[in-house]
Amino acid sequence: MIPAQTQPKPYKEVITDKAISHTGLFTVHRVEEKWYFEIPDSILGRDILVSTRYSKTAAGGNYGGEQVNLQTIRWDKGPAHTLFMRILTIVNVAADSSQPIAQAVTNSNMNPIAAAFDVKAYGKSADSTSGTTVIEVTDFFKGDNQPVSLTPAIKRRFNLAAIDAPRSYIESIHTFPINTEVRTVKTYTSAPTPATPVMGGRAPAGSLAAADAAGVVTVELNNSFYLLPKIPMRRRLFDPRVGYFASQYTTYGDDQQRVEETEFIHHWRLEPKDEDIEKWKRGELVEPRKQIVYYIDPATPKKWRPYLIAGINDWQAAFEKAGFKNAIVGKEWPEHDSTMSLEDARFSVIRYFASDIENAYGPNVADPRSGEILESHIGWYHNVMKLVHDWYMIQTAAVDPRARKMKYDDALMGDLIRFVSSHEVGHTLGLRHNMGSSSKTPVEKLRDKTWVEANGHTASIMDYARFNYVAQPEDNITPKGLYPRIGDYDKWAIVWGYKGIPDTRNEEEDKKILNQWIIDSLKSNPRLWFGGEGQNFDPRAQTEDLSDNAMKAGEYGIKNLKRILPNLPEWSKEEADRYDNLSEMYQQLVGQYNRYMGHVLKNIGGVQETFKSVEQPGDVYEATPKAMQKEAIDFLNKNLYATPTWLLNKDILNKFSNPGLEEAVTMVQANNLKSLLSAGRLFRLYVCTGRYGSSAYSVDDLLADAKKGVWSELGPAAPIDIYRRKLQKEYVADLIALITPEPPAALPPGLPPGLLIIFTGDIRNTDIPSAARAQLVELRTEITGAIAREGDKASRNHLQDVLERIKQALNPKQ
Structure with missing residues (x-):
């Protein structure tokens, strides 16, 4: 009851x-x-x-x-x-x-x-x-x-x-x-x-x-x-060759012979008005039934609102390629309209946060049944302006005089805000990062004024390519060739995700047409390649990098850093500043230098991943070419392992640092070297040698080339400076760790066991400990000979110490 x-x-x-x-x-x-x-x-x-x-x-x-x-x-x-x-x-x-x-x-x-x-x-x-x-x-x-x-x-x-x-x-x-x-x-x-x-x-x-x-x-x-809509929007099935956020679930059907994973992209519902359907089918530009509107938070400083709106409206050109005009628009928030709320799920908003966080983010809220994007609230932190200031100064001050101060003119800062706005709006349209896009730009094109100003330094605003740090002063490249912009890839990705496919019956029929679009488009324009988000071992897909050759781009970037560094005291000067600006910008410069080293390092042990359908020729997985890996270690030997004395400018360091900040440079050397000789990287070289034979860059090749750079003083028995002595001890410690490797650490629950081998490398029963031991034996012999010839006391003491460490590692019971 x-x-x-x-x-x-x-x-x-x-x-x-x-x-x-x-x-x-x-x-x-x-x-x-x-x-x-x-x-x-x-x-x-x-x-x-x-x-x-x-x-x-x-x-x-x-x-x-x-x-x-x-x-x-x-x-x-x-x-x-x-x-x-x-x-x-x-x-x-x-x-x-x-x-x-x-x-x-x-x-x-x-x-x-x-x-x-x-x-x-x-x-x-x-x-x-x-x-x-x-x-x-x-x-x-x-x-x-x-x-x-x-x-x-x-x-x-x-x-x-x-x-x-x-x-x-x-x-x-x-x-x-x-x-x-x-x-x-x-x-x-x-x-x-x-x-x-x-x-x-x-x-x-x-x-x-x-x-x-x-x-x-x-x-x-x-x-x-x-x-949510009573009838979900027709899904557009995900394809890894185009970078869209996606949802998935397991699909069961009576006619199946196995369970299928259905994965579909996130995108807005753009449909023609009833009266425009025939025009739309003929390929004429039409306005959508419902426009995508982003409002600007009224908390946003008024002088930046036009630039945020411009970043939104920049996507109109991409949607025109997909068949829709006026598909997207940025608007001021109607502050006196009591019927509207910033938290109302019907309205997409760029929310302005009073925060010292140097970031912005662009989420999307999608119907879990279909992937239809319903709304987005972009997060815009006030201090993102510091982030873009520091990037622009360190990457372009050598070529753009406007970048040579701590507070930018509103027009320049507005331009930088506009590019970040476009990037974040791209995410809310469903687009993921495309970290590989910049690799489709030949390095010398970044110095070609006509070409780069017409095409941009990367084909995607969704790349983390920032600014054109390769451009040299004599190239006379204007800001148009320095800034990121919505590029070829972005426009094509919007076409792939949003262009209508009339007269098909279901998403499976759409899938076949979309597959052919990819094949035809990539064949005619390789710049449309989606290179992923940089989470794999493909050196073409990296954050903050430029061009098809990290070594050449890094050389140009270092040339510009060498121009910027001696000018930092003047360019960072503000009244009553006690060298805080100089300290901050020096550390930003060292960070940029470190990025160049990381971009090069990823080539060694690199595995290129190019997703393809069965209709496309060529392999999906290929080892980075041997010549490119050799070029990478040569670059590191020259620009990193040889002490970068230009970074250790005492006239600058004495302004803001007790002795010790030099450690920032030696840490770049040590961390890079540890990564170079890591079990995971050496394991990839080892397995690629097994698959590709002598055409692959091997563990022995790497150890021999690295030793030439790190131990170059052994031949002539030259004095070894304080930084190199530390680096050489790090090198020996890394080799010793390889001859007695620990079992790989356990992965978090739920991840495939294969990831353990790929990321950490179980090298215990491979040839890698043998190769490391052989190099230690070689070093023992060479160091023994060098000690007798070494006239510098500190260098001789160093060599004797290292020799003893090697002996203990090779014969621990003695």
């Missing part, structure tokens, strides 16, 4: 004359201090996306506008006058709901019930065509219920415990035709975590300043309930 108090009451007894009501996705009623949702039967069983963002947050705990939770829910009627909120976990689906296997899939995918509500009353919809269910939601939103609160991971991160009910409340609820917005204030108990205070006087790591001051942390959250 159902208790009497749970029985629904007549509608008028619940939603009384005191109710303040608003219709929308859910009709929202406020009756004194209670809040009610009236949910029409027409949306029962419909998929609803719930996006939770900070409206306001405690100091140090992220920023207003950032997303902190994303769930897909569904309302279902339960027994005994209850309404369930289920969380959808889309992992497996049936290809066709009418097939018998669909029932098996349903039986294997029970969605959890996140909340159960007593039905307070039943009613009728506004048009009286369907029934409605009234539930009270006051305590649900005031409480710490996971679908509408912070995730467990965030609460653990900031040491947030139980919610404090008296200090938690509903701020407001607004409802609109396809979404309902709930704003709440939640207060969590929190004890400070004992830890060493972080820089800048913030709270201890793991807790927030509010926890230390009050023992609680208060945040304001906005929940957006967004009704």
Whole structure:
């Protein structure tokens, strides 16, 4: 028997004359201090996306506008006058709901019930065509219920415990035709975590300043309930040759002989208006049924807003290639329109955060069933301007006089903001980073004024290619040839993801056409290659690099650094500055030098990965050519392992550093050398030699070439400077570690065991320890001979010490 108090009451007894009501996705009623949702039967069983963002947050705990939770829910009627909120976990689906296997899939995918509500009353919809269910939601939103609160991971991160009910409340609820917005204030108990205070006087790591001051942390959250389309957009199937974010799930069908993984890209729904369909089919430019609009946060400084908008509008040219004009636009936020909210899931916004973080990010929120992008809130941190300033000064000050100061003119800073805006908007359109794009630009073209100003130094704004550091002063290249821009790849990727394919029946037919687009396009223009996000061993796909040859590009980059360094005291000068600027920019310059070394290093043991379909000729995996690997070690021997004395400019270092900052340079040497001789890199050389034979660069080749550079003083028995002595000890220590290798460290649970070998290399029973031992034996002989000839005392002491270390390693029992 159902208790009497749970029985629904007549509608008028619940939603009384005191109710303040608003219709929308859910009709929202406020009756004194209670809040009610009236949910029409027409949306029962419909998929609803719930996006939770900070409206306001405690100091140090992220920023207003950032997303902190994303769930897909569904309302279902339960027994005994209850309404369930289920969380959808889309992992497996049936290809066709009418097939018998669909029932098996349903039986294997029970969605959890996140909340159960007593039905307070039943009613009728506004048009009286369907029934409605009234539930009270006051305590649900005031409480710490996971679908509408912070995730467990965030609460653990900031040491947030139980919610404090008296200090938690509903701020407001607004409802609109396809979404309902709930704003709440939640207060969590929190004890400070004992830890060493972080820089800048913030709270201890793991807790927030509010926890230390009050023992609680208060945040304001906005929940957006967004009704997903009744019929999902047709999916466009993912292809690794084009860089799109994607979702996936396992698909089952009666006609299958094996389970299939269905992976589909994230992209906006762009469709022609009904009256323009025939024009669209003929390839004429048409306006989309619904434009993609990005608003600028009114907290953004006014002088930067036009540049952010320009970065958005720059994508219009790409969408025109896909058949749509005016498809995307940036707009000022209508500040006096009370019907609009920055947290409203219907509006995409560039949110401006008052933060010292040097970054920006561009997420997208997509329908998990189809990949349709629904909205985006780009995060723009105020201090991203420092990031682009430092990049531009260190990479272009040798060729652009505007870069030679600590505060840029608004026009220059605006240009730099515009490029970052375009990059982040690209992500919200579905595009991933394309770190390989810059490798399709021949290095000498970066110095060709006519070519680079016409084509750009990389084919993709989604690359981390920053600025043209290869350009030399005598090339007279203008900013047009220095800045990143939306390029050939970006326009083509938008075509591939957004151009309509008329008259096909399903996504599988689309897939065949899209495959042919890739084949034809790459054949006619290799600059359209998607090189991935730099997470593999392909030296063509790297962050912050330029051109098809890292060694030549690095030589040009170092030439410019040598021009910039002696001028840094003048270019970084500001009134009353106590050389803080000089210290900061010197470290930025050393960091840029370190990047050049890293770009070159990745060529050694490199494996090129070029995804192809069966219709395309050539291999997917190839070792980096032997000649290029040889060129790489020669570069390192010349520009890194030979002491870079030009970086150790005492006239500059004496302005801001006690003796010791030189360690920044020696650390670049030591870290690079350790990576060069790492088990993972040597293992890749070893297996490539097994596959490709003498055409591959081998472990023996590398050890011999590295020894020539690191130990060049042994032949003539020349004095060895203090930096080289340290480097040589590092070299011997790295070799000793190779002759008695430890078992590879365990990977995190759930990752394929094969990754262990690829990344760390289990070299214990390979030829690598043998090769390392043989080189130590050679070194023992050569060092023994050099000691007798060495006239410099410090060098002789060093050699005797190293010789003893080698002897102990080779014969540990003696």
